[in-house]
Amino acid sequence: MLRKALILAAVVGGLVLAPPALADTSSAEPKDVHWSFEGPFGRFDQEQLQRGYKVYHDVCSACHAMRLMSYRNLGQPGGPFYIPKYKNPNDNPVVKARAADFQVADIDSDTGDAIKRPAIPADTFASPFPNEAAARASNGGALPPDLSLIVKAREGGPQYIYSILTGYAPPPPGLKVPVGKYYNPYMAGDLGANWFGKGPVPIGGFIGMPKQLTPNRVTFDDGVKATAEEEAWDVTAFLAWAAEPHADERKTMGLGVLAFLVIFAGLLYASYRQLWKDIDHH
Amino acid sequence: MSGQSTYEPKTAFERWLDTRLPIVRFGAELLDFPTPKNLNYWWTFGGILAVCLMVQIITGVVLAMHYDPNAANAFDSVEKIMRDVNYGWMIRYIHATGASMFFLAVYIHMFRGLYYGSYKAPREVLWILGLVIYLLMMATAFMGYVLPWGQMSYWGATVITNIIGSVPIIGPSITTLLWGGYSVDNPTLNRFFSLHYLLPFMIAGVVGLHIWALHVPGNNNPTGVNVKSKQDTVPFHPYYTVKDGFAVVLFFILFALFVFYAPDALGHPDNYTVANPLVTPQHIVPEWYFLPFYAILRAIPNKLGGVIAMFGAIAVLFTLPWIDTSKVRSMRYRPTARLFFFLFALDCLILGLCGANPPDAHVWPGVQGFQLLDSNINSYTWLARVATTAYFGYLILVMPILGLIEKPLPTPESISSPVLSEKKG
Numbered sequence: 127m128l129r130k131a132l133i134l135a136a137v138v139g140g141l142v143l144a145p146p147a148l149a150d151t152s153s154a155e156p157k158d159v160h161w162s163f164e165g166p167f168g169r170f171d172q173e174q175l176q177r178g179y180k181v182y183h184d185v186c187s188a189c190h191a192m193r194l195m196s197y198r199n200l201g202q203p204g205g206p207f208y209i210p211k212y213k214n215p216n217d218n219p220v221v222k223a224r225a226a227d228f229q230v231a232d233i234d235s236d237t238g239d240a241i242k243r244p245a246i247p248a249d250t251f252a253s254p255f256p257n258e259a260a261a262r263a264s265n266g267g268a269l270p271p272d273l274s275l276i277v278k279a280r281e282g283g284p285q286y287i288y289s290i291l292t293g294y295a296p297p298p299p300g301l302k303v304p305v306g307k308y309y310n311p312y313m314a315g316d317l318g319a320n321w322f323g324k325g326p327v328p329i330g331g332f333i334g335m336p337k338q339l340t341p342n343r344v345t346f347d348d349g350v351k352a353t354a355e356e357e358a359w360d361v362t363a364f365l366a367w368a369a370e371p372h373a374d375e376r377k378t379m380g381l382g383v384l385a386f387l388v389i390f391a392g393l394l395y396a397s398y399r400q401l402w403k404d405i406d407h408h
Numbered sequence: 409m410s411g412q413s414t415y416e417p418k419t420a421f422e423r424w425l426d427t428r429l430p431i432v433r434f435g436a437e438l439l440d441f442p443t444p445k446n447l448n449y450w451w452t453f454g455g456i457l458a459v460c461l462m463v464q465i466i467t468g469v470v471l472a473m474h475y476d477p478n479a480a481n482a483f484d485s486v487e488k489i490m491r492d493v494n495y496g497w498m499i500r501y502i503h504a505t506g507a508s509m510f511f512l513a514v515y516i517h518m519f520r521g522l523y524y525g526s527y528k529a530p531r532e533v534l535w536i537l538g539l540v541i542y543l544l545m546m547a548t549a550f551m552g553y554v555l556p557w558g559q560m561s562y563w564g565a566t567v568i569t570n571i572i573g574s575v576p577i578i579g580p581s582i583t584t585l586l587w588g589g590y591s592v593d594n595p596t597l598n599r600f601f602s603l604h605y606l607l608p609f610m611i612a613g614v615v616g617l618h619i620w621a622l623h624v625p626g627n628n629n630p631t632g633v634n635v636k637s638k639q640d641t642v643p644f645h646p647y648y649t650v651k652d653g654f655a656v657v658l659f660f661i662l663f664a665l666f667v668f669y670a671p672d673a674l675g676h677p678d679n680y681t682v683a684n685p686l687v688t689p690q691h692i693v694p695e696w697y698f699l700p701f702y703a704i705l706r707a708i709p710n711k712l713g714g715v716i717a718m719f720g721a722i723a724v725l726f727t728l729p730w731i732d733t734s735k736v737r738s739m740r741y742r743p744t745a746r747l748f749f750f751l752f753a754l755d756c757l758i759l760g761l762c763g764a765n766p767p768d769a770h771v772w773p774g775v776q777g778f779q780l781l782d783s784n785i786n787s788y789t790w791l792a793r794v795a796t797t798a799y800f801g802y803l804i805l806v807m808p809i810l811g812l813i814e815k816p817l818p819t820p821e822s823i824s825s826p827v828l829s830e831k832k833g
Contacts, residue, residue, distance in 0.1 A: 151690065166669050194487050271681075275487070278672060279680035314690075369680075370490070372497045379498070380668025387661045394654040401650055405642060406824075407445040 152329040153314040154293070156285035159359065163366060166381075169374050170367050175206035177346050178364025181357050183227070184344045186273060189265060189335075191253035194274035195368055197225035198247040204374045206364065216247040228252035266306035268334025277362070277369040284366045286312065291358035294337040298328045307332035414440060442641035443648055444629035446823050450520040451627070452655030453513050455648075459656050460510040461615065465608050467503040475555065477601035479594035482557035483682040501671040502663075507549050508674045509663050511697035514542060522728075523749055525737030526628040532729035534621040539725055541614050546698070548607040551600040553695060558679030563692045565592045565600070571718075574711040591685070631820055632737025640823040691766055699763030700756050704799070706767055707792035709782060717796065724803050731804065733811030741817040745810055752802045755795050762792035 162171040179200065182192075200207045201215030212218040226244040230252050234241045245252060254270075255261035262269050280286045289312040297309040300323015315331015339357040346352055367373070415436035417423040422432055474493050476485035489496035518538070521527055527535035554565045569592065573583040588595025626635060635641055642648075666673065674696060678689045694702050701718050708714035724731075739746040767789045770777070777786030784790070 194484065194491065199491070275680040279677050281677050283677075370497070372490070376497060376501075376668055376671070380664060383664050383668060384661065387657055387664060391654060391657040391661065394650065394657055398650050398654050401646060405445055405647070407642075 151314045151316050151331065153331065154289070154311040154329055156282045156289040156312060157292070159285055159288050161284055161363060161366070163363065163373065166377055170204060170363065172206060172208070173348055174360050174363045175367055177348065177350060177360040178362070179206045180346060181344050181361035182364055185338055186361065187254060189254055189270040190273045192251040192274045192368060193253060193272055195251045196247070197221055197245060197249055197251065199371055200224060201247065202371065204371060218247070221247045225249060265334060270335065273365055273368070275369050277366045284362045287365060288358050288362045290333070291339050291362070292355055299323055301328060304332065307334060308336050439643070439645035441623060441644040442626065442635070442638070443644045444627050444635055444640055444823055445642045446629050446631065447627065447648070448630050449655060450516065452652045453517040453520065455652035456513045456656055456659050457510070457517060458615065460506060460513055461608065461611060464503060464506050464510060467499050467506065468608065470499050471503055472605060477555070477598055479557060479597050482555060482597060486556045498667070501667045505663065505666045505671060505674060507552060508695070508697065510545065511549070513659070514545065518542070519753060523739050524628055524630060525632050525739070527729045528732065528737050529729065530625045531628060534618065535729060536726055537614055537618040537621055539722070541611055541618060543722065544607055544611045544614065548604060548611065549695065549697070551604040554597065554600050555604060556679060557597060557683045559681045559683055559689050560676045560679040560692070562592060562683035562685065563689055564694055565596065567692055571705065571715055574715055576712070628737060629823060630738060630740065631823055632740070633820055633823055636822040693764060696760065700759035703759040703763035703792040704796045707789065707796045721799060724800065728803070728807070732807045734814070734816070736816045736819060741819050742814060743817065744814045748802060748806050748810065755798045755802070758795045759792065759799065762788045762795060
């Protein structure tokens, strides 16, 4: 919303606006992390996406669904397991193997019985819970959000996701943390009602998810050392890719479009000057 | 339309057609239309807007082939467009960013009309038709924003449709009619989709009238002086087709920068979360192009009063040709009016800023301020009230009074004469 106002002002009047002060909630400014996919020339790093998928597979997928993703997406151009030889990701052996890690519900076409079978690339990511009630029941009443779009659905994007994952801190003395909740300074919240310590109310809020990423929680296939920061960095990159799998293609195409438009504008300007040169119009 | 056609049918078929449906003559007249030769780049936004409308209709028709206007599927169908439809991401980003580009262009076009007095006689109908287009655009954009069925779609629709409910007697019935039930739900989405597809064609129709009303008196121009002779004009084609074409391509560069490198910058992150009637977003904000009106709405402590002020902010523009008493069109020759014009433009930006921020937030962080009536003096509520007063003050007071008391600079004899005198001097 501020960004929107800023762009409006920059486009129309070049004004710089003051940041809005939020009335009730507070959260720490997200950490300044750098990504391979930053900016117009940044692209996803396939090895990082593979590591990120591993973190998702080993850790996140126990509670979080990604219902907009299919296993075939992992093997499409730009995806973590894309192999140029397999134009159709449904043929990609790595994708087939990853899909087969999961069991999905199906109907036996001969008997009509409900069965479970290994997933194929065409299947959507298996959800850890059959429905919202089951998800809440298993998570102390909290609903683990779907991660398909999480990077685009949060102010601050990948910075914010990384900060939440790595930002767990011991609660300041005097903060009464409810059962089944965890303190995280990067989570927006209002801790006033739970603050019995000295000084101002601490920034941040409570989150239903305990700290997940610890050193060596996963073992990376490419030998990269699995620190908590590395795991968070990689899984956030994977989630950023999953939120917009065509982002690399978009940026590449943009370069071509802009190059064309700039040349076309130059030609039109030259035509305009040529055409108007005998007309006194200033 | 101008009736001075130089068109001569050249082939037997054209002669035959010309006496039955003179459509080629019509086109030739449009192309030959005598246009003041001194139009500056602010005048290119008319053409840019026509292109914007076409872009929105073409991309919209394609999106409608893949979109599912059902509350259970709408969000996922949009994501399917983003992920699985060939170049769907590009079509959707062009359409979504295109709405912002359309409004950016229309605001420049309107402020150009204000500055150069393009609403004054004999162009009152032209101005009014333009405002009708603007109203239709707002309705279309609002309903279009609801279609992805994200959180901001749902809650924006809830807030705006509830506003209408505050109109006495008929308000609640209208709201129920808009909802198709007793809250924003699937029937609302269905009818909004239907209307979102219909209104652009109504816009196209009014654009036809707008251009017709333009071609009767002809273009205004930066001097605001009437065209006196053929010397003052050039044929629209090729002179302005090429100049407008150049401006359109420059505009496309800005457009492409957003589509390819900041496609979500003008949207809200909450709209990537599927609509949930049980979870209200912390701050419900409309798209940037509605923010000034949103600020006016919230500035008035009474709900109905806010609605009246918000609609009044646009309604008053319809009366502009008559409440502006100045005989001089262009503010080039009205230094005092020009100063007020820029203050007015700044005021509109301030209103936008007020609409973007929570009403209770401090304008100057760190300054404590004091309580005045219902709000802190250093809050966006009070800034919005001051800015709303300035908005109406400019249109209702400054416009009529200034035209009577100011001393305008001498205006040139004709469009060609200032050109000549400047060359000599």
